[in-house]
Amino acid sequence: MATIDELLHDTLKKFKIDKFKPEQRIIFDAIWSGKDCVGVLPTGFGKSLPYQVLSLVERKWNGSRTVPSPKIIVCCPLISLMMDQVGRLREIPDVSAFYLGESEESDLLIKEEKFDYLFGSPEHLVGDDSWRNVIKTFNFLLFEILFVSFRGEDDTGKVFRKWFSHLGELRSFFPSASILALSATCKKSHYKKLNSYKKVMKTLNMKGDTVIVKVSPNRSNIKIIVHKVISIENDFLKVVDALQENMMPRTLIYCSSIKDVSLIYNYLTSEAINTLTFIGMYHSETPSKNKEEILDRLKEHNSNFVIIATNALGMGIDIVNCNNVIIYGAPYTVTDFWQQVGRIGRDGSNSTAILAYNSYHLRSADEDVKMIFKTKSCRRMSAISEFLTKKERKILRNKTGNHLCCDFCEKSCTCGKCSSTSLEKLFMSNNNDTEDENLTDNSSTISYEYSDPEYDFSDWEMEELSIY
Structure with missing residues (x-):
């Protein structure tokens, strides 16, 4: 009989992966051993892979037994994430x-237990009596829960999505099944002062020997650059030229509001008429058909695209071969910030994150931002310090200071081999070098009306919130 290592090796090949990260x-x-686990792993790390291979490995391990194979249930807060994860799993044979x-057809197949992986929102899984009664009849091996919030509360302690609790x-329902709780980020102040891990474990009735994994x-492969903007027309003119x-x-453009998404999209599409690059707009109000088209584009290795989006294009979405945001x-x-930055550079190559802002933008940002x-x-140390222990900060500090770290480190880099990424050369060529002392000046002139942020709680097409 094959060993677990051999079965894992064969199964990972189906996902086009050579081996697990540690x-x-x-x-x-x-x-696999039946324990519960809490994992806090960065965007793009591959949090989903361990549970995605579990069912296939379990099936091979038990051979041709006659009893039904145990199922895996995945609790997802976002429809876009479910669509992406289900789509990728369906690409795996069997x-x-x-x-x-x-759909009505898929719901019928679910009720007939003709599935390996079942995805659902907390509102469906425990908030809908009819579905909850159906789920009770199944044989589950694992519950995987991807948290919108690590604590299930906002900063006032209020539970913002009832059924998470x-x-x-x-x-x-299934006391022998394992529970895997995953989240992308967790500030040290939250897990240290608020004991978030313990709150998660208590909320989910996790076992005392729960394994905790944190990364x-x-x-480090993403260079962080801050650039003060004047107007969309001024600062995206070079983008128009490059498109034409x-x-x-391939570039993602994240905005804080649907209005800003629309303004940039309309400017690029109206000015860059003769372009082979796909320009897409993605937010909570985008029609489902358009969302699916954009998600398909993001999976294509050879597709040129510029996607302008809010945080609705977020958690768990697999964006390949993209190194610019x-x-x-x-x-x-x-x-x-780390959620949006984490969408790029997943292949490990040098990437660029440009933070384009004016003073008005900073009004709604918290002090850490x-x-x-x-x-x-x-800037990297400033952005990451709240997620690291004192020892971890010291280790990271010894690795910063080169031109690929941030725009400040580039100024003091002495490697003699300094270079810029393609987006940096393009977007920063019209940098007005505005000094930072004007950061608190609210009189900056802009040629559009800045709009309110997109917090669309009605359909929860949202990225993970910073309330772990």
Whole structure:
């Protein structure tokens, strides 16, 4: 009989992966052995892989037994994430995956237990009596829960999504199943002072021997650059030129509001008429058909695109071969920053994150975000310090200081081999070198009306919030 290592090796090939990262293997070993696990891993790390391979490995391990193979249930807060995850699983031979409410046909197949992976929102899984009664009849091996919030509360302690606090009922339905709780980021102040891990474990009725895995969200291959903007027309003129010349690299542009997404999209599409690059707009109000088209584009290795989006294009979305992001308007929290930055550079190559802002943008940002713009030293250290212990900060500090770290470190770099990425050369060529002392000046002139942020709680097409 094949060993677990051999089965894993063969199964990972189906996902076009050579081997687990050490932290992924720790998670897999925990849930394979029947233990519960809490994982805090950065965007793009591959948090989903351990549970995605589990069902296939379990099936091979048990051979041709006659009893039904155990199922895996995945609790997702976002429809876009369910669509992406289900779509990828369906590309694997002999794997059946559905999400609740996908269609009448799929709901019927779910009720007939003709699936390996079942995705659903907490509102469906424990908030809908009819579905909860159906789920009770299934044989589950694992519950995977991807948290919108690590604590399930906002900063005032109020539970912002009621049914997250009821997910512990799943343990009472299937006490022998493992529970895997995953989140992308967790500030040290939250997990240290507020004991978030313990709150998660208590909420989900997790076992006392729960395994906890934590990885810093820092992405060392992504250069962080701050650029003060004047107007969309002025600062995206070079982007228009690059689009018309078909020289624009694959780029994500994140905005804080639907209005800003629309303004940039309309400007680019109206000015860059003759372009081979796909220009897309993605936010909570984007029609489902358009969302699917954009998600398909993001999976294509050879597709040229510029996607302008809010945080609705977020959690768990797999964006391949993209090494450039422009964050237009200051993120509200450092967690939002790392979530957006984490969408690029997943292949490990040198990448660029440009924070394009004006003073008005900083009004809604928290103090940790403002420090990324105000700092007179390494921006990476400013952005990551709240996620690291004192020892971890010391280790990282010894690795910063080169031209690929941030715009400040580039000024003091002495390597003699300094170079710029394609987006940096393009976007920064019209940099007005505005000094940071004007950060608190609210009189900056802009040629559009800045709009309110997109906090659309009605359909929860939102990225993870910074309230872990």
